[in-house]
Amino acid sequence: MSLVEGRDLHKIYSSDSLQVRAVDGLDLQIDEGEFLSIVGPSGSGKTTLLHLLGLLDQPTAGQVIVRGRDTSRLNGSDLTRIRRENIGFIFQEFNLLPVLNALENVELPLRYRAMKTAERQKRAMEALDTVGLSQRAGNRPSQLSGGEQQRVAIARALVAKPALVLADEPTGELDSENTCRIIELMRRLNEELHQTFAIVTHDLFVADYTNRKITLRDGKIVSDEWQEGRPLNCDLPFED
Amino acid sequence: MERGEMPRFILRNMWRRKGRTLLTIIGIVVGIFAFTVLSGLSARLNQQLGGAKKFYTNHITVVPTGGNLFGAAGKYLSLSKVAEIEAVPGVRGAVASIGLPLDLQSGAGSGTPEIIVGTELSGGGPELLAFTALQSGRLLQDGDRGKVLLGLNLANKFNAGVSDTVQMRGVDFQVVGIYKATLTAPDSFAFVSYQDGLDLFRAANPYFQVADIAGSIDVLAQPGVDSEQLSVTIQNQVSDIKAISPNDAVKQISQFSLIFNAILIGISLVALLVGGLSIINTMIMSVSERTREIGLKKAIGADTRSVLGEYLLESALIGVLGGLIGMGLGVALIAVLNTAVKTNGANVFTISRSVILTPVIFATFLGTLAGIFPALRAARLKPVEALRED
Ligand SMILES: Nc1ncnc2c1ncn2[C@@H]1O[C@H](COP(=O)(O)OP(=O)(O)O)[C@@H](O)[C@H]1O
Numbered sequence: 001m002s003l004v005e006g007r008d009l010h011k012i013y014s015s016d017s018l019q020v021r022a023v024d025g026l027d028l029q030i031d032e033g034e035f036l037s038i039v040g041p042s043g044s045g046k047t048t049l050l051h052l053l054g055l056l057d058q059p060t061a062g063q064v065i066v067r068g069r070d071t072s073r074l075n076g077s078d079l080t081r082i083r084r085e086n087i088g089f090i091f092q093e094f095n096l097l098p099v100l101n102a103l104e105n106v107e108l109p110l111r112y113r114a115m116k117t118a119e120r121q122k123r124a125m126e127a128l129d130t131v132g133l134s135q136r137a138g139n140r141p142s143q144l145s146g147g148e149q150q151r152v153a154i155a156r157a158l159v160a161k162p163a164l165v166l167a168d169e170p171t172g173e174l175d176s177e178n179t180c181r182i183i184e185l186m187r188r189l190n191e192e193l194h195q196t197f198a199i200v201t202h203d204l205f206v207a208d209y210t211n212r213k214i215t216l217r218d219g220k221i222v223s224d225e226w227q228e229g230r231p232l233n234c235d236l237p238f239e240d
Numbered sequence: 241m242e243r244g245e246m247p248r249f250i251l252r253n254m255w256r257r258k259g260r261t262l263l264t265i266i267g268i269v270v271g272i273f274a275f276t277v278l279s280g281l282s283a284r285l286n287q288q289l290g291g292a293k294k295f296y297t298n299h300i301t302v303v304p305t306g307g308n309l310f311g312a313a314g315k316y317l318s319l320s321k322v323a324e325i326e327a328v329p330g331v332r333g334a335v336a337s338i339g340l341p342l343d344l345q346s347g348a349g350s351g352t353p354e355i356i357v358g359t360e361l362s363g364g365g366p367e368l369l370a371f372t373a374l375q376s377g378r379l380l381q382d383g384d385r386g387k388v389l390l391g392l393n394l395a396n397k398f399n400a401g402v403s404d405t406v407q408m409r410g411v412d413f414q415v416v417g418i419y420k421a422t423l424t425a426p427d428s429f430a431f432v433s434y435q436d437g438l439d440l441f442r443a444a445n446p447y448f449q450v451a452d453i454a455g456s457i458d459v460l461a462q463p464g465v466d467s468e469q470l471s472v473t474i475q476n477q478v479s480d481i482k483a484i485s486p487n488d489a490v491k492q493i494s495q496f497s498l499i500f501n502a503i504l505i506g507i508s509l510v511a512l513l514v515g516g517l518s519i520i521n522t523m524i525m526s527v528s529e530r531t532r533e534i535g536l537k538k539a540i541g542a543d544t545r546s547v548l549g550e551y552l553l554e555s556a557l558i559g560v561l562g563g564l565i566g567m568g569l570g571v572a573l574i575a576v577l578n579t580a581v582k583t584n585g586a587n588v589f590t591i592s593r594s595v596i597l598t599p600v601i602f603a604t605f606l607g608t609l610a611g612i613f614p615a616l617r618a619a620r621l622k623p624v625e626a627l628r629e630d
């Protein structure tokens with residue numbers, strides 16, 4: 001059984017005059033433990049697809065199936081619950097809350113679950129430790145570099161131990177060294193914690209480090225290749 | 241959701257836009273401040289009227305046609321009406337009285353007017369004077385001349401005790417008794433005999449040939465006779481008068497507090513409107529500024545209810561803060577004014593529990609109410625749309 005599956009997915013945005021087929025008849029299966037990338041030119045539907053798979057958006061037609069369960073008939077609160085239990089998000093713009101410090105930002109997903117404060121803080125601290133930022137727990141996002149902010153965002157995506165992490169251009173605003181470290185971190189989490197990563201990127205070098213590369217154009221999959229992910233060594237200059 | 245930690249984050253969010261938050265809170269503060277001060281005034285008035293009810297409602301009050309409980313401006317009753325009223329079956333006694341301001345330049349003072357009341361001391365007079373307990377001395381009695389029975393405020397003002405002599409309108413009077421505080425109008429009354437009152441009245445109006453007149457006549461019913469019915473009978477049998485029954489008296493007094501309370505409610509409604517609109521405006525701005533954050537929270541598992549609760553709490557908090565500060569300032573002003581005007585004994589404002597609690601509860605309610613629409617807007621945001629916003 002796939003972790004998440006899209007069946008004949010369509011997402012059509014209609015305004016008065018024109019229709020945009022952002023996702024246009026797309027089939028896709030992602031299995032547990034995969035480390036894959038989704039590439040394609042700007043406007044090819046990558047973000048839309050990610051939002052559909054992450055149950056943030058509903059398809060115009062087709063189904064998203066999470067662990068064998070069809071989600072197309074579910075209401076908002078059921079979708080929220082499935083999302084909460086299975087899916088973590090990482091965004092290009094980090095999307096940390098500026099009024100919360102690093103630890104509080106990482107804790108946030110746990111706040112929406114019934115969990116004791118002590119347990120919540122312990123798990124948030126562990127997640128921060130995983131991304132190497134336990135020293136910066138008390139810092140606000142404005143006091144952190146872009147790379148550090150994205151690591152906090154990754155810790156936030158991991159803290160609830162979701163099976164699937166969806167990342168939308170996670171390195172889009174980072175320099176090459178930080179890009180390398182973020183990819184390295186995600187790959188380590190994939191290998192050690194068996195978390196599944198789907199990474200949207202338009203950076204083909206980033207895609208080279210994943211084990212599967214899906215290419216979109218005009219809302220359709222034009223290629224879906226399995227590959228040996230390139231080994232990483234961030235101590236050497238990173239190609240970009 | 242750990243409820244305990246929410247307010248901390250909400251306060252930080254409010255602090256992010258300190259200027260705007262502060263202005264919104266000030267908007268509430270101004271309204272609640274006015275509301276508090278007026279409530280203090282209203283509480284004082286109601287207290288006073290409550291006491292006045294006791295004073296006026298143990299008897300029927302007869303005044304000139306067109307008058308109200310407090311007499312008729314420039315019109316008086318002929319003393320012959322006393323006999324006419326006493327002839328009505330069911331009447332036990334009729335007591336003439338005449339009132340005049342203590343000071344020649346009347347009405348200038350703040351607070352309760354100070355009044356000399358000349359009361360007929362034969363018949364039911366002393367009984368009517370016994371409307372409340374004495375602190376010291378005795379009531380006036382039949383035959384007293386040149387004697388005065390003082391309300392507590394006036395006793396304090398004259399700094400006089402029993403058997404001291406006080407001067408009123410240039411005439412010496414000996415104090416025979418002092419009432420206990422009633423916290424109402426009679427605290428500022430000086431009761432003298434009818435004849436003394438009339439003499440003072442004549443002295444004040446030298447160009448005006450005054451026969452024996454009364455400002456009002458207080459009528460006592462015989463035991464077992466219904467005062468309401470007796471009032472109607474008097475009205476029908478005696479010409480050129482207006483008989484005010486105890487119930488009518490209560491109605492007239494209540495009308496005063498009704499008018500004042502209507503003004504209070506009016507001002508509060510304006511405060512409600514202005515304060516509420518400014519909260520709505522601020523909250524809508526907060527929601528649109530934080531659209532992305534709301535999207536993010538929803539993406540990582542916030543349900544509609546927690547987003548709704550967060551924004552409602554923020555809005556309620558603006559109300560609470562505005563309410564507390566406004567009430568605090570209002571109470572402070574009341575305290576200052578009360579001390580400043582304390583010289584003639586009476587407080588102008590009353591600080592009661594409701595004067596303190598009502599504005600705060602009101603502001604909290606207002607804040608919550610004003611937050612409903614913006615909070616619903618936040619809660620209903622679609623996560624994708626919110627995340628695509630920049
Ligand atoms: N809310 C929307 N309304 C209308 N068109 C949209 C909306 N969101 C995305 N689109 C359009 O859908 C297409 C795919 O967008 P997107 O998924 O963001 O592409 P990518 O992430 O690959 O750049 C684009 O043409 C975009 O303009």
Ligand SMILES: [Mg+2]
Pocket residue numbers: 046047048
């Ligand atoms: Mg995109």
